[in-house]
Amino acid sequence: MDKVYNPRAIEEKWQRYWEQNKVFKVSEDPNRKKYYLLEMFPYPSGRIHMGHVRNYTIGDVVARFMMMRGYNVLHPMGWDAFGMPAENAALQSKTHPHDWTYQNIDTMRQQLKRMGFSYDWDRELATCDLIYYKWEQWLFLKMFERDLVYRRKSLVNWCVSCQTVLANEQVESGLCWRCKNEVAQKELAQWFFRITRYADELLDSLETLKGWPERVTTMQRNWIGKSYGTEIDFAIENSAEKITVFTTRPDTLYGATFMSLAPENPLAIKLAQGTAQQESVRTFIERILKQDKTVRSSEDLEKEGVFTGACCINPVSGFKMPVYVANFVLMEYGTGAVMAVPTHDQRDFEFTKKYGLELTVVIQPEDILLDPKTMDSAYVDDGIMVNSQQFNGMKNTAAMEKITEHLVQQGLGRKAVNFRLKDWGISRQRYWGNPIPIIYCDACGIVPVPENNLPVVLPKDVMITGMGQSPLAGCPEFVNTSCPVCGKPAKRETDTMDTFVESSWYFARYACPEFDQGPLDADPVRYWMPVDQYIGGIEHAVLHLLYARFFTKVLRDLGLVAVDEPFVNLLTQGMVCKETQRCETHGWLYPEDVDNGLCRQCGKPAEVGRTEKMSKSTRNVVDPEQLIQKYGADTARLFCLFASPPEKDLEWSDQGVDGAYRFLARVWRLVSEFREEIMNAGCLPEAEIADATVRDIRRKTHQTIKKVTADIGERFHFNTAISAVMELVNLLYQFNPREINNQHAWSVFREAVEAVILLLSPMVPHACEELWQELGSSETLINRGWPTFDPLMAEADEVVIVIQVNGKLRGQITVNAKAPEEEVKKQAFACDKVQPWVAGKEIKKVITVPGKLINIVVK
Numbered sequence: 001m002d003k004v005y006n007p008r009a010i011e012e013k014w015q016r017y018w019e020q021n022k023v024f025k026v027s028e029d030p031n032r033k034k035y036y037l038l039e040m041f042p043y044p045s046g047r048i049h050m051g052h053v054r055n056y057t058i059g060d061v062v063a064r065f066m067m068m069r070g071y072n073v074l075h076p077m078g079w080d081a082f083g084m085p086a087e088n089a090a091l092q093s094k095t096h097p098h099d100w101t102y103q104n105i106d107t108m109r110q111q112l113k114r115m116g117f118s119y120d121w122d123r124e125l126a127t128c129d130l131i132y133y134k135w136e137q138w139l140f141l142k143m144f145e146r147d148l149v150y151r152r153k154s155l156v157n158w159c160v161s162c163q164t165v166l167a168n169e170q171v172e173s174g175l176c177w178r179c180k181n182e183v184a185q186k187e188l189a190q191w192f193f194r195i196t197r198y199a200d201e202l203l204d205s206l207e208t209l210k211g212w213p214e215r216v217t218t219m220q221r222n223w224i225g226k227s228y229g230t231e232i233d234f235a236i237e238n239s240a241e242k243i244t245v246f247t248t249r250p251d252t253l254y255g256a257t258f259m260s261l262a263p264e265n266p267l268a269i270k271l272a273q274g275t276a277q278q279e280s281v282r283t284f285i286e287r288i289l290k291q292d293k294t295v296r297s298s299e300d301l302e303k304e305g306v307f308t309g310a311c312c313i314n315p316v317s318g319f320k321m322p323v324y325v326a327n328f329v330l331m332e333y334g335t336g337a338v339m340a341v342p343t344h345d346q347r348d349f350e351f352t353k354k355y356g357l358e359l360t361v362v363i364q365p366e367d368i369l370l371d372p373k374t375m376d377s378a379y380v381d382d383g384i385m386v387n388s389q390q391f392n393g394m395k396n397t398a399a400m401e402k403i404t405e406h407l408v409q410q411g412l413g414r415k416a417v418n419f420r421l422k423d424w425g426i427s428r429q430r431y432w433g434n435p436i437p438i439i440y441c442d443a444c445g446i447v448p449v450p451e452n453n454l455p456v457v458l459p460k461d462v463m464i465t466g467m468g469q470s471p472l473a474g475c476p477e478f479v480n481t482s483c484p485v486c487g488k489p490a491k492r493e494t495d496t497m498d499t500f501v502e503s504s505w506y507f508a509r510y511a512c513p514e515f516d517q518g519p520l521d522a523d524p525v526r527y528w529m530p531v532d533q534y535i536g537g538i539e540h541a542v543l544h545l546l547y548a549r550f551f552t553k554v555l556r557d558l559g560l561v562a563v564d565e566p567f568v569n570l571l572t573q574g575m576v577c578k579e580t581q582r583c584e585t586h587g588w589l590y591p592e593d594v595d596n597g598l599c600r601q602c603g604k605p606a607e608v609g610r611t612e613k614m615s616k617s618t619r620n621v622v623d624p625e626q627l628i629q630k631y632g633a634d635t636a637r638l639f640c641l642f643a644s645p646p647e648k649d650l651e652w653s654d655q656g657v658d659g660a661y662r663f664l665a666r667v668w669r670l671v672s673e674f675r676e677e678i679m680n681a682g683c684l685p686e687a688e689i690a691d692a693t694v695r696d697i698r699r700k701t702h703q704t705i706k707k708v709t710a711d712i713g714e715r716f717h718f719n720t721a722i723s724a725v726m727e728l729v730n731l732l733y734q735f736n737p738r739e740i741n742n743q744h745a746w747s748v749f750r751e752a753v754e755a756v757i758l759l760l761s762p763m764v765p766h767a768c769e770e771l772w773q774e775l776g777s778s779e780t781l782i783n784r785g786w787p788t789f790d791p792l793m794a795e796a797d798e799v800v801i802v803i804q805v806n807g808k809l810r811g812q813i814t815v816n817a818k819a820p821e822e823e824v825k826k827q828a829f830a831c832d833k834v835q836p837w838v839a840g841k842e843i844k845k846v847i848t849v850p851g852k853l854i855n856i857v858v859k
């Protein structure tokens, strides 16, 4: 055995061994308990980064741990392979998106294999594989049959100079990312998934997700945004049209003095038509539509608007309300129109102050008298109704119901529920995606592609220019087809699906990645689903995780899965961060561009900036490949796990990496130093262990097994688990079994060293497999199983008892863990530090918490 730890020599050997022996290949086995562990699959962008390394290492530890505990563990890997970067790369490097994607997959697969992850590679899938997107098209058709898919016009970001639709991510502060011209809004017919049909269920079943971080379920709850309220109709003066609003505050209706429309609301332009306001309304709308919606919905947005020239009538007070278009009203919420009550809504209040509109107080607090002339902010709390006709004098909370009843009786309104959640627009005017299986026929209209004509193959021979329509539209062989109903010439849909569609069901497909009779094969899917543990970034808290939940419910209703929810437990890991460095001449610097704090190019000092998420744009990145070359995969894994708990951000530290490597070298030396003796050490003899040091080692071993088992199994606290093993290793270094040199010493030493290897093996599997083999075993650690501990053995010999007098800490004593209570009390009273507080006092009572605390209550 090598005296020195040499990861290069062992890591690739074990990776080959696992692969050749298909150690991680699984199949359905009804006699074994299954465990499905899944990390969010990567986008094949080119190379793996430290974020991947961390995410997949966390998952790998859990997978290996569960394998060792005897579970039948499904741990698959695949590629979220459609998407825009492939098209951008095609423009830049003239590589076809297909080739670019599959080349990247090959590179990244190799890199992941080099990390030693325990994937069942036989289940690998890429969402751009024909067989995968074919069955997704089939799902689209099933959803179409069930009216879960529909087409309507909706606004998209449009770059006039590039003549193309832009995704939200391609709009950078209102400008086209490519040509830097202003982005406009354009109406286009698009396909939508009717996710709102499942809004109530998506909300209600959040309650069942006990294994999800509360932060994530809260974000989903807010995103779905269910609210109960009243819909109220407002007649428009001199018009047959009306404006309907949704409000959760019908009690303030008498105080509504004007109306605000979202710039997207088609009524806005319509009302201004032919009035003197027409031009200013048009320019205002154009300007606002370019702004980011998150900015528009922020509280400190400067409120602004423009009068449309029209008025509507308050249905209860008869007040003539001018209709405005306002920047802070969004079409996505309610009806895209808001009755403005400036006295009781802060945004309306600010707007009114700017434009000098009327204010009427309708809710009076009990302590002060509100006067519109002196109010400096809206009053939004409860109070007594005033200026509200027959509702005056009521509590406003009671008036909500009463005013709604009144509106219902008069036919002016109705009770309503509103969701913030909107239907999911899935049309993308891009090439590298799944073609939407629809045909347009002049005679028959919208015709779904018949099932037996699937798949609609994404053609390879297209021109990608980044300009104009979707590249598919410029491909006549694709576009021109015949109508499946009447046989006449017809045209194909040229949009592709949002790539979030692929990631909405891939987890179920891993149960049967090669199945070609349908998207999902019932038996394996029933066996493996749901995913027991899902691991990924918090940035997916809403969209991906909500869409996946929606799809699971649709798949269930199609009879394809038997579960309501896809992911039982969710872990959202933190980011990998590193300090940034900058040279005043050369800008952001890569770590390797800095030598001794100086810019390598010009020798100027590199300014050290903030620590933030590793990112290519700020160059504060570490390439995992370099790390592996220098230290090996096990060190990279150990560092990621030890540096912080998984849900927290990890701060990069070169010293930390070094420390991880040194620890592994230390474990290695421990084994190589005593290898022969360990191998020759027999089983532990029955007789009581005479030597206290040997007893201590044994106890520490069992305590460590207990702690690591709980830290990994219950909490995913790999960092504290590793610390515990480090403590045991330190103890073993202090202990020299050659000095005692009896059978007890050697067998206890052997037990301890074996525990170290087994406990570390899910985290640093290569080194552990090698050490295990060096100690004479021919089986892999996965089959060896997880070590167990003897609870009695793990109990401490001595415990520290804290002593309080009248609840105040006064001292502490160390006692034998098995000492009787009376004996412990006696020692507590005898304690030097406690004596002065109890001597000569009347003892009222003594409260004991066994093994922890004694509280003496004196008069």
Ligand SMILES: [Zn+2]
Pocket: 159, 160, 161, 162, 163, 176, 177, 178, 179, 180, 181
């Ligand atoms: Zn442009």
Ligand SMILES: [Zn+2]
Pocket: 441, 442, 443, 444, 445, 483, 484, 485, 486, 487, 488, 490
């Ligand atoms: Zn037809």
Ligand SMILES: [Zn+2]
Pocket: 583, 584, 585, 586, 587, 599, 600, 601, 602, 603, 604
């Ligand atoms: Zn420089």
